[in-house]
Amino acid sequence: MAPPQPTPGPSQVAADFTAYYLQRATHEFAEDLDRVRAAADFKHDALAVLVHALQQGTALFAPAEQRRIVTATAAKGRQAVSG
Amino acid sequence: MGKRFSHGPDGGIGARKRQKVVHEAPTSEEITANRQLQQLLSFTQDPVRARHGLQSFKVFLDELLSPDSKDGDRLRILTSYLEAARPAEDNEHAVYLPDLMQIWSHGGQVGNDNIMSAVPVVLALLLKLLSQSLDTVRYGLGICRTLLQKRQQELIARNLSADKGKAFIISPTLRMLKEAISFDGGAIARPLFRARASMFKSLARNMGIVHIGDEAEDIRRPSARTNAVLFFLSALKFLQPEAKKELLSQRDIVAALTRDIKQDPAYLVRELLDGLRSHVLLDDKLPRDAKSSLLNTSTLTRLSALYQYRLDTPAENQPSIADLAHNVLMAACTNPACGVLRQDAGFYPREIDPNAAIPTAELEDLGLEAIVWMNKFKMEVSVRNYTLANFLPNLRPWSSVRQSELLTSIFKVAPELVANYFLTNKSFTFEPKLSATWIGYAAFLFNTVTLPLPDHFCRAPSFPELPPPTSIVIDSILPLPLNQKALARSLAHKSNMISFFATRILVVAIEKLDVAIKMHHDPSHSNKTVWAEAGRRLVDEFCQRSPGIKEMINAYRSIPEGDILHREAASRLLRLCYEVLPQVALMAKFDVSALLETSLRRLSAQELDDPRDFALSLKELENLLAIAGYSPGMRWFAVSEGLSLSPFTMLLKVCVDAPHGVALETIREVLNFVALEQQLVPAHDGHPGLLVLLEALQAYVRLSSSDSSTQIWAFLDNCLTRCANAPVKYIEKMQETKQEGGQDLAAAVVSPIVVAMLEQLPFIATKEGEQATIKALGRFLPKFLGLSATAGESRPLLELMFSRMVAHLADSKGKLAKSGVPRGLSFTYNPLSPTAETRAGGTKDPVGSKGGAKVSTAMDPEILEDTLHVPDGLEADNSGLVKWSTKTVDELVDEGYVSSLVALLASEHASIRKEALVNILKAAAKIKQSEYEEKEQVWLLLSELAETARDKINDEPLPSPIVSFAVHALHVVRDPTSSLYPKVNAFLTRGPCWIVDRLPLVDEILLEEPAVGDTYYTQTSWLLGYLIDGLRTPHDLELFHKKRARGPLFERILALAANPYMRLPLRTQVLRLLYRATGIEGGSTTLTTRFGIVNWLEAREAGCADPSEAALYGGLRGRIWATCDQDRVRSWSKGGLGS
Structure with missing residues (x-):
């Protein structure tokens, strides 16, 4: 039997959720992002600004909600193991 | 200070200008002995020799200072020289290196720039070298002190103020001074600064x-x-x-x-x-x-x-200069100890006193208008942090994350600056454009909106007497660039990302508004009315800046189905609208069913590979379910074209099919709530409600292949829909079965769903091609019935029903019949706690109330008053008689001047009433002659009111319900989009005057179709609003309890509250009306003796699972007793009450 997976700590949950959020956002707005990158004012720190802008939406999700979403993966993994 | 013509103290300008500076490289020789060094540095008037000596010394020092120098001989030569040149007495007048100083002085006298430069060069090097060893520090200190002497000071000053072009003199002098001031840990820093006239020249x-x-x-x-x-x-x-x-x-x-x-x-x-x-x-x-x-x-x-x-x-691991500057600015601007940041008073601008004493009468009379500064800061805000206010416009928050961070960090510690910043920086707009700048600006605005509100609005431990200027509060919730036009265009923009950004900003803005509203209604306020008025004004201001709910709904509908992040945000926004701004949200005719079905279909079709996507989609579903909870038109059991199952069964299926680990509590609660309301499951204490079915389905699906598990859904949906559409039928059927089963089953209970299944099973059994379903049911039903028994339903009755089911199940070998309903099944997937928790979760409104405080006893009278007291909306303001005449027609109607005239018809003074009538007629005429869009309807309303009032007001006031109706109807006729527009207009065209003892529109609203969409509850809310305002005097009370064809009004209102689909806000309105009655003489007694209000409240309290709502009923009961004629009630109840 596989050992139980440790519960991720708050900072790990936040990091995982931010990564997931960015992945979703870049997937959903791929076309728009390409167009922004081609815009005339896209220079210097614009990339950092863009990433910051996308990921600040994580603030909409309370820590418990974030945990609920990112741990859904872990649960599927366990299910596969036990099933 | 002149720059171009600044020269040293000596030399004529003309002569110097033409003089060409020639740098002849000096000669040098290697120094090998102490004596040689002494000779080289001995005083000479010959500039060539002097420079030769100085240059040789420089080369000598350079070599000593080079990092790989380990030349002990040279150091010995230097030390011997210094020892030899040391003055006999070591006091402040002693001159170290006298020859060198003399060469410098002579160079100054003859104006030899090369020597003036060369001496500080060697001194700077020498001091640097001497500071490296403890043994040589004393010589260095001596030299430093020598530099402080008058002659040297003059030379230094002269060097420092040399011509601008002579950096070769200035630079070494500054280097020498730098070495001197830092020598031996700043030993001479203090005297050096004392001589700042020369040293810092x-x-x-x-x-x-x-x-x-x-x-x-x-x-x-x-x-x-x-x-x-x-x-x-x-x-x-x-x-x-x-x-x-x-x-x-x-x-x-x-x-x-x-x-x-x-x-x-x-x-x-x-x-x-x-x-x-x-x-x-x-x-x-x-x-x-x-x-x-x-x-x-x-x-x-x-x-x-x-x-x-x-x-x-920057080297690796070294911060960039931008980072360093950012750190310095962050510290400088956000730490009060750094001298820039001043303590502000949050949203209260400089110059105003938030605790100013304003006479209560004035506050009550004029409301917010009594506060002179309330509207003063719409164009300009005076701040305490003027340095920061002037600095902030220089930042470019849209172009860099750090600048945005700096700006928002400053906003956080100096909230007064937010409104000021956007008022003084109007050039930048939020007009949507898919560019890096717009995105940067949107991100900055998002961060600004996310900032918390200052404690008590003023950064103090308690609320001040007066509320902050509304314009300042709203500027921090939706800053000026976020106006209605820009936000609406962003929401509707063809680029999904722009719409997404605007949605997110609105989400955080409404969340912040919610907090601000709650702060305005804090129980600790001493001027509650004024604060409440400011709160209402805040909501109005917000609605003027925010796009309408329709725009939000359209934006949501246009999001591609796969964009779950975007959909989640948009559904969250709508949900917040319903929660925080219900009056706005309910205006829209929004049928959530279609969106809910889309979401359910996606989730039940298991199109999402990533479980995280599933969990995120579930969030959207939860939001939609919450919205469905607020909008009464949700049809849970109607199968639409696009779906094979009803939304309820679909939701059940989503719950059962959800991946492990996905939290489903909210959805389970919603399912259970609907099941109880539709009487699908027994509603008695100890029964876990729909959890039995859910558990059975989960257990069944886990043990079946995916193909066979799909079989039972259609059957189940059919049973659930039938059960929901005709609950009474199945309860009766259950009674029949019980009677057939014998006397001992009289008190037995099973789920109506089981009865429906028993009824439907024969049909499916005889249907072609349903063998697989029958087989599947053969596995599912024993489990379900077994769990029902575990949950406390009657086992004998279940056994009886099962025995009848078996006849239709494929049980050729009689196995099922033999084993019967299984015993001892336990709940694995759902927590079975038949006591408080499950029941509370089941019966309380799962989305409407966010877990209020658990109060088991009656509510405290003060809190009760906070919750149920509504200020008198018709309070006489005699100044209304004059105020209106100077206003434009728009202001008359929209800003309530006409309403205050109308309210005066209920005044207790006949002269005021007559005066009001004359003025109403004048105002009506003025409106009719104007260009006001709805002038005809407004005129008609006012004219009919005047006609109605004309004969009545000579002897007594016009009944308050009539006056209140007129005031509320005025809001309707000026807004053709109102759902009541048709009804009010139909009422007005019925005749020229109204019957004063009949309350207008009561039957039309309570009994007739709403006429406009799904607006029954919106209209009911309007009706209750006008009735509350219209219940003020004992005479009004008579109108409420007068016998009428369809029963007294109070009776009908009490019956209204029993409607199980009515939500808490409307129920509370009913309680507010009752509370109003208790404040009128004889009100509580009438309610008790004529309408049995005490029993009614007790029954409501008993049937209510939400403890905070129950406390409300309890509190109101207390209030009734406290305000009634207790002796009379006691004798009326024959001692039953008050004993």
Whole structure:
């Protein structure tokens, strides 16, 4: 039997959720992002600004909600193991 | 200070101008002996010899200072020389290196620039060398003290103020001074500063002598500016706080320090930032005002220019200059100890007194208008932090994350600046455009909106007497660039990302608004009415800046189905609208069913591979379910075209199919709530409600292949829909079965669903091609019935029903019949706690109430008053008689001037009523002649009112319900989009005057179809609103309990509250009406003796699972008893009450 997976700590949950959020956002707005990158004012720190802008939406999700979403993966993994 | 013509003290301008400076390289020789050194440095008037000696000494020192020098001989030569040249007496008049000083002095006398330069060169090197060893420090100190003597001071001053072009003199002098001030840990820093007239002469000017040329400044040949800045930084490091304060008060030096910082070499900028940070910002002993004289607006602005510093090539692991500048600015601007930030009073601007004493009568009379400054800050806000206010516009928050962070961090510590910033920076708009700048700006605005509201709005431990100016509060919730037009265009933009960004900003804005509203209604306010009015005004202002709910709904509908992140945000926004701004949200005809079905279909079809996507989609579903809970038109059991199952069964299926680990509590609660309301499951204490079915389904699905598990859904949906559509039928059927089963089953209970299944099973059994379903049911039903028994349903009755089911199940070998309903099944997937928790979760409104405080007893009278008391909306304001005449027609109608005239018809003074009538007629005429869009309807309403009032008001006031109806109807007729528009107009066209003892529109609203969409509850809410305002006097009360064809009004209102689909807000309105009645003489007694209100309240309380709502009923009961004629009630109830 596989050992139980440790519960991720708050900072790990936040990091995982931010990564997931960015992945979703870049997937959903791929076309728009390409167009922004081609815009005339896209220079210097614009990339950092863009990433910051996308990921600040994580603030909409309370820590418990974030945990609920990112741990859904872990649960599927366990299910596969036990099933 | 003149720059171009500034010259040294000697020499005529004309002569000097033409003189060409020729740098002849001096000769030198290697020094090998002490005596040779003495000879080389002995005084001579011959400049060539002098320079030869100095140059030889320089080369000698350079070699000693080179990092790989281990030349003990040279050091011995130097020490012997210094020992020999040491004065006999070591006091402050003693002259060290007398020959060298004499050469310098003579060079000065004859104006020999080369010597004037060469002496400080060697002295700087020598001091640097001597500071490296303890043995040689004493010589160094001697030399430093010698420099402080008058003759040397003059020479230094002269060198420092040399012609601007003679950096070769100025630079070494500054280097020498830097070595001197930092020598031996700043041993002579204090006396050196005392001689600042010489030592710091022309420092500001010298800071301006920058490196000129295309290539970067060579680190080995620093410019005069670099040397000057380094000297200044050493001074900051070694001076005592008092001296440092004096130095920092030199405005020209402070201004010159950062003027050219953008062009400075990277190492200098690093030193400068580090110096400012360590020796100014973080120096606790340095007084605040000294720091603020350095950190003025222009210094901050220049430092902020370093965000774009381009000469930087940081080494690995080294922070960039932009980072360093950011750290310095963050510390400077957000730490009050750094001298820039001043303590503000949050949303209360400078100059105003939030605790100003305003007479209560005035506050009650005029409301917010009594506060003179309330509307003063719409165009301009006076602030305490003027340095920061002037600095902030120089930042470009849209172009860099750090600048945005700095700005929002400043907003956080000085909330007064938010409104000020956007009022003074109107040039930048939020007009949507898919560009990096727009996104940067949107991100900055998002961060600004996310900032918390200051404690009690004023950063103090308690609320002040008066509310803050509404314009300032709203500017921090939706800053000025976020206006209705820009936001609506962003929501509707063809780029999904722009719409997404606008949605997110609105989400955080409404969340913040919610907090602000709650703060306005805090029970601790002493002027509750004024605060409440400010709260209402805040909501109005928000609605004017925010796009309408329709725009939000359209934006949501246009999101592609796969964009779950975007959909989640949009559904969250709508949900918040329903929760925080229900009056706005309910205006829209929004049928959530279609969106809910889309979401359910996606989730049940298991199109999402990633479980995280599933969990995120579930969030959207939860939001939609919450919205469905608020909108009464949700059809849970209607199968639409696109779906094979009803939304309820679909939701059940989503729950059953959800991946492990996905939290489903909310959805389970919603399912259970609907099941109880539709009487699908027994509603008695101890029964876990729908969890039994859910558990059985989960257990069944886990053990079946995916194909076979799909079989039972259609059957189940059919049973659930039938059960929901005709609950009574199945309850009766259950009674029949019980009677057939015998007497001992009289009190037995099973789920109506089981009865429906039993009824439907024969049909499916005889249907072609349903063998697989029958087989599947053969596995599912025993489990379900077994769990029902575990949950406390009657086992004998279940056994009886099962025995009838078995006849239709494929049970050829009689196995099922033999084993019967299984025993001892336990719940694995759902927590079975038949006591409080499950029941409370089941019966309370799962989405409407967010878990209010658990109160088991009656509510405290004060809290009860807060919750149920509604201020008198028809209170007489006699000034209304004059105020209206100067207003435009728009203002008359829209800003309530006509309403206040109308309200005066209920005044107790006949003269006022007559005066009001005349004025109403005048106002009606004025409106009719105007260009006002709805002038006809408004005129008709006012004219009919006047006609109705004409004969009545001579003897007594017009009944309040009539007056209140007119006031409320006025809001309807001026808004053709109102759902009541048709009904009110139909009422007005019925006849020229109204019957005063009949309350208008009661039947039309309570009994007739709503006429406009799904607006029954909206209209009911309007009706209750006008009735509450219209219940003020004992005479009004009579109208409420008068016998009528369809029963007294009170009776009908009480019956209304029993409607199980009515939500808490409407139920509370009913309670408010009752509360109003208790405040009228005889009100509570009438309610008790004529309407049995005490029993009614007890019954409501008993049937209510939400403890906070139950407490409300209990509290109201207490209030009724406290305000009734207790003797009479006691005798009426024959002692049943009050004993």
